[in-house]
Amino acid sequence: MSTDYQQAREALGVRLRELRLTAPEGRLTGTALARKLGWPNSKVSKLELGKQTATPEDLHQWAAACGQPELYEELRARLAGFESHIRSWRRQLVGGHKPVQDAHNEAQASSKVLRAWESSWIVGVLQTPDYARAVLTRSAELHRSPRDIEEAVRSRMKRQELLYAAGRKYHILLWEPVLRSLVCPPSVLAIQLDRLTGVIGMDTVELGIVPLSASLKVPPGLGFWIYDDRQVVTETWHAELWLDDADTLALYLRTWKTLQESAVYGADAHNAINRARRALAPQ
Template sequence: MSTDYQAAREASGVRLREIRLSTPRGRLTGTQLAREYGWNKSKVSRLENGKQTPTPDDLRMWVDACGQPETYDELLARLRGFESHIRSWRRQLAAGHRPVQDAHNDAQANSSVLRAWESSWIVGILQTPDYARAVLTRSAELHKSPQDTEEAVRSRMKRQELLYSGGRRYHIILWEPVLRALICPPSALAAQLDRLMGVIGMDTVELGIVPLHASLKVPPGVGFWIYDDRQVVTETWHAELWLDDAISVETYLRTWKLLQKSAVYGADAHNLIHSARRMLPPP
């Protein structure tokens, strides 16, 4: 968890403690507050010490128990502030994958120059429906989230309209193992690789592949997107990070440029994709 995120969570906890200790009826103990809602008594301590992120419902119950409902908007704004940087999958996927896909659609629609590095799978903007369906299904299974796969796939496919609407330039780099990872049935991967070969030469997409044997300036690490050199989106198994501070953006941009030095394009990229296609088992 980032230092900035943890510091913000701890500051929020300090504010929660202030509210609990200054109720109109006098000081409210943590035990009394926990008993009010049947919480585990350690929950109050975890929230006040920045060890647990409150939910909006937690905040509402807290201010109501403390007789200070007017502080709810302030606390919610604090929560939204640090959640805008680290968005846990548990919270994001509570309503399924479709809202997450819609958020990415909006972010890309509002950008002109988009750079991506991906070391795990084909990026969503270039996915076929069957490949996207496999990825999203596995994600829902991992996170035990609602299965709205078909709606999520439709939203992800809608994003691809941005490739043809003009006004944007995609600079995408994939690591070669991505071309061979069977995170979907072989037939779906074959169609996905055909799709990638068809992307090469598009005037809105620059597709590079970093060969497995290439000398790397930096380790491959996790995938990420950079929007207009102003915002970075990357993800871990537990959360998505949306970063907009200048130092972080510059670090990711520098990383992307170092990875680009190892990438091949045009016919060389086509040959790598075609080679991966030929290695698939026959249908």
């Protein structure tokens, strides 16, 4: 968890404690507040110490129990401020996978120059429906999230309309193991690889493959997107990170450019994809 995120969470905790100590009907102890809310004492303590992230409902109940319901909007704004940077999957997927896909559609639609590095799977904007369905299904199983898979697939496919919009450029780098990773059935991966060969040569897409045999100046690391050199989006097992401070942007841009030095393009990229395609033949 980032230092900035933790500091923001602790600052929210301090504000919650202030509300408890300045309740109009008299100062509340942590125990008294917990009893009033029907919570364990430990939850009040963790929220105030920044060891647990409050939900909007937690904040609503806290403000009301402290006799200051009008302060809920302030608390919610504080929460939204740091959640806009670190978006936990648990929270994002409460409403299913489609809203997450819609958010990425909007982010890409508002960008003109998009850079991506991916070391785990084919990027969403280049996926076939069956490949997307396999990846999203496994994500739903992992996070035990709502199974709106077909709606999410349709949203992800809609994103591909941007590939045909003039004035937009996708610079996409894939690590060669991505081409062989069976995150879907072999037959689905075969069609997905055919799809990749089809985007080589598009005027809006520059697809580079970093061969497994290439010398790397930095480890592959996690995949990420850079939008117009103004925002980075990456993800971990527990959350998505949407980052926009100058130092972080500069670091990710250097990382992308360093990885690009090991990439092959055009016919060489086509050959790398064909090698992976041929390796599937005995499956």
